[in-house]
Amino acid sequence: MSKSLISRRPVIRRGSSAVDANSHEKPASELSPLRKLGWKPFFQQQLSLDELNDCEPVKVMAVHRSQIEVRGDAGEEAVLVNGPLFEDAAERPTVGDWLLLDRETRKPQRRLDRSSLFKRMAPGARQAQLIAANVDNVLIVSSCNHDFNLSRVERYLALVKEAGCRACLVLTKADLNDDHEQYREALKGHRDLPLVLVNALDAKNVEPLREYCRSGETLALLGSSGVGKSTLLNSLAGSELAATGGIREDDSKGRHTTRHRALYEIPDGGLLLDSPGMRELGLADVGDGLAATFADIGALAAKCRFADCAHESEPGCAVQASIESGALDERRLRNWRKLEREIHRNTRTLAESRADDKALGQMYRTVQSHARSRKSGGE
Template identity: 35%
Template sequence: MSSSSSSSSSSGSSPSAPFTLAALGWDDSLAAELPDGLIPARVSRVDRGAAEVMSASGHLRADYGARVRRAAAADPVALPCVGDWVGLRRLAEGRFELEELLPRRTAFVRGGVSRLSRGGLSGDSQGQVLAANVDVVFVAEPALHATDTADLSRIERLLALAWESGARPVVLVTKSDLIGEGLEFLLDEVATAAPGVDVHPVCSVSGEGVEIVRSYLEGTRTAVVLGASGAGKSTLVNALAGEDVMETQQVRAGDGRGRHTTVHRELIPLARGGLIIDTPGIRRIGLYDMGEGVDMVFSDLEELAGRCRFGDCRHDTEPGCAVLAAIEDGTLPERRLESWNKLQREAAWMASRSDARLRKEIQGRWKSITKEMRKTGRNRP
């Protein structure tokens, strides 16, 4: 099995300095998965039908081979993405072809957008891999001028996908200099939405918290930064890299948000070790093939639910409900229960997309709920 590539770069690619494969995360277990005769490389950026990769010969461009194209046509999750390890073949004319996608250790996958209504859930059930083989998922949520609120629902959704990916989630409250004395309240609020997850304030401009973030990237660890546009993701990547590797723009006057100029995902090796993936702002965060991701985000609720008098308690009007009791005494925000119910319904719907029987059962349940609401008049304004 090959562990290095030819010294020539592909046609159309600019020559670049070679990479040490070990510094990119290559090891013996990956080498064991590489078919004989192929060149190992790691995807740093994807274009339509091709990928830019980092190899022992530097940056190369590789077109997708027939087998990769067929697999991706059958399942979009099989499409190569940033962070993937792949096997290349050098063709006679000097071009490179991406022939093999090596097994992923972790994968951050989002589903299509789902819409919740009285009739049930609907939406695109296909998945999209945003990053592969990552060790840490940084969820970036910006602090804003003169406010102590955060988009906790967005944080919870990203954390559910992060837990499901197999990577370690960490929440970063970025642009922490914008909020002043409200920072501690904001951190506490975010912490309630992220049980068991580290939460750190970060100001990439002043350097506050940057070294803490860097500590998660020791050795050859790979991280991905996810969040909304203007969350300061690219500024953080530049601070970690020690140079402007990603383009940024100034924040807009009035709301402290930036206009995010990143339009692609890119894997960037850091001079002090580790690798980081910058991403465009995420507007839509659909769940995909949830196992325990939602349960991990709502571990506090799961623990309370275990104390309910009835094992099938729906935490609605049942007597002896520990969840409702916690809401009543103020130890659990009611918003958490609403968010939990919403994500559970969405996760169940996504799971049912390949199970006609379960889908019919869910749709029937929604019809019953709608009929009951009409009888009691609860659907009236």
């Protein structure tokens, strides 16, 4: 199916679940299966008339080496990872993506544009690794022990804000720690980041988190290994959907209990993304998200005497004045600088490897076309 056929106008087909794309007001129990999976007008509008007739949308629930699990109106099925859609590693579908499956052959035809995308620099590589697509809300999960680290929270926030998602910071293992005030104090500078302390093992305790996972919404749980992401999932779902592990409390290396990223359906709620703990979250292409995360420093910097102030020892530096008065934490300035340098470096690396890939692709095409013309020349 050619991309040129894509109509950008919404096409509503009577009698199909696609009609429900506009029914935001319905109670959760009445939503169509697709709406429950997060189908929205944004995706509906991408379908051409031909695609409406020949294809059906499915959501990628999990990605394995040779096949992906998808779910749609027809329930769950497995799709093989081959064909043009899977050739370009950077374009490969990720968890949360919407694909169009041919109604007859059940083969994926194309991936729909994403409403949001999380990616990180693949540890030790020059490429980005996709984490998830089409996520609405994120719980940045950390725990009330040595795992808690404000600079890491800011790293996650840059990613989440770049994607335009709503974030909440969840500190698990509140039952193992009495000094909750220290965390509230540490988060004072982040007025727009709600903080919830929970015992993730206790279903009643996690109730306040349901507002991030309503029917039709997708909630991602992101955080290090052993902080209790799968435990939260199970408590919200009311059943043991995922295995949880016994990480040794004083061994920060820990074992990764969850091995694959996957979406789970929460009864009377939306979809929940559980993923293996991330030891490294290298940032790239999230300049706007970083600016939003450190908007307070940006606002101060605008008041510095010199437009190119480095906020070190320049006279009239509003950022340094704020640190001296105790209003701004120096750690925050250091982390902002560090992340800014990292994003700059990684974004350049990605741009270079994209350019290399493009040049390589061009070279292959040239070689192939020479080979073809030699063949047709009767060699």
